[in-house]
Amino acid sequence: MSETCFCGKPAIIFLHYASKALCEQHFVYMFDKRFRKTIREYKLLKKGDRIAIGLSGGKDSCVLLHSLAEIKKSLPIELVAVTIDEGIKGYRDKTLKIAKRECEAFGIEHVVFSYQGDVGKTMDEIVAGSPEDIPCSNCGVLRRYLLNRGAREVGANKLATGHNLDDIAQMVFMNFMRNEPSRLARFNEPMVKSDRLIPRIRPLMRTPEKEVAIYAMLKGIELESMECPYARFAFRGHVRKMVNEAEEKYPGTKFKIVNTFFEIEDTLRDKYGKGAALNSCSSCGEPCSKEICMYCKKLTIITSKS
Secondary structure, X not given: OOOEOOOOOEOOEEEOOOOXXXXXXXXXXXXXXXXXXXXXXXXXXXXXXXXXXXXXXXXXXXXXXXXXXXXXXXXXXXXXXXXXXXXXXXXXHHHHHHHHHXXXXXXXXXXXXXHHHHOOOOHHHHHHHOOOOOHHHHHHHHHHHHHHHHHHHXXXXXEEOOOOHHHHHHHHHHXXXXXXXXXXXXXXXXXXXXXXXXXXXXXXXXXOHHHHHHHHHHOXXXXXXXXXXXXXXXXXXXXXXXXXXXXXXXXXXXXXXXXXXXHHHHHHHHHHHOOOOOEEOOOOOOEEOOOOOHHHHHHHXXXXXX
């Protein structure tokens, strides 16, 4: 890279959306400043919070762990990492080692929940038993359920996830393309409060994925480059390609998509929040909108294919 930072040092990154080149020192400063600004702007943390970090061992969740550990130095909060082991051979076992090592480095409690222990099957076994299903349609439901329950079991009052700007932009597009605006309405906050539903926070939601990866490398975080072997079946892959192509041609597109969502979020909540109700699943007792939650429905189907 031939560009130089405004300070005169060699740049390590050029931010096309801002027409700005930054050296390592100023990139890290910008990254940390934006992370803290997001927390302040959206009031994501407060004194006394016990935060469960959804730690997969990938770059996003590890950077989230590092950044929250830094915040903890000036804000009295508690951190505990929660990892969901789906049971994907050759993939999750590698990231579990990274997650464990990162927690040990910061002295953060680390709790692992698994599909094998809760569902009775690994994700590999679920896929083998239901080859006609899209793997992510099962995994997403099971993972969200266990993350929420896991966060509650470790005594957390908030669940922090490593969703970055790219993830949010893709999510917005996916929900529009599926005609599911009600999902967008409850993305940042549940429509109905429940002691059993742990609120989620996403401190990296204003940070592009590429910048998370660069920050991880600069901080010496081990990166596992292997993608989930089942990701190729996901609808998200198609949307990711669309959004990335738009960003390459029109820098700043991802920011604009996410900013537009935040602009209309209150309107969506007003429309879909009226009459919203939360029940308790008749099978497991967890909060859901129907009589039986999606987790229990999926579990019934999965176990019937034994």
